Amino acid sequence: MPHIVVHLSGQPDADLTRQTVDAVAELTQSVLGKQLPVIAITVQYIAAETWFIGGQSLAALGKSAFHLDISITDETNTKAEKARYLREVHAAMARLRPNLHEVSYIHVIDARGAAYGYGGKTQEYRHQQAGV
Numbered sequence: 163m164p165h166i167v168v169h170l171s172g173q174p175d176a177d178l179t180r181q182t183v184d185a186v187a188e189l190t191q192s193v194l195g196k197q198l199p200v201i202a203i204t205v206q207y208i209a210a211e212t213w214f215i216g217g218q219s220l221a222a223l224g225k226s227a228f229h230l231d232i233s234i235t236d237e238t239n240t241k242a243e244k245a246r247y248l249r250e251v252h253a254a255m256a257r258l259r260p261n262l263h264e265v266s267y268i269h270v271i272d273a274r275g276a277a278y279g280y281g282g283k284t285q286e287y288r289h290q291q292a293g294v
Contacts, residue, residue, distance in 0.1 A: 163200040164232050167205070168205045170207050170227075172289065173207060173209070175207075180259065185254040186254075187203065194244075204278075209221075224261060226262055227259075227265065232268075233271040234272060234273065235269070236274050248268045
């Protein structure tokens with residue numbers, strides 16, 4: 163049940179949005195084992211003139227960048243799975259974004275099950291009901 167927010171540098175682009183959502187959803191399923199029906203993704207664009215790395219705008223650097231936050235239930239993925247996710251998402255974004263700046267962050271947010279959920283139910287409640 164991850165919630166994912168992706169920020170992309172540049173102007174809105176429907177094709178890039180679709181490709182980003184598809185790539186991120188696929189990796190979230192294949193690497194982290196999350197189910198597609200509960201993966202929520204939003205994509206937002208930030209002008210290259212207003213995105214700064216090292217005190218310089220991406221426009222001045224001639225680079226693109228992304229930032230991805232993914233909230234997952236704590237203790238549902240290993241350190242190795244999360245490390246692989248970071249590697250593979252970065253590689254996928256590098257294929258989609260020309261001149262991708264290395265300083266493009268991914269943040270895997272391990273949210274406590276009792277403080278995170280959807281449909282009015284916490285993940286802890288879902289876990290307890292599953293009898294696991």
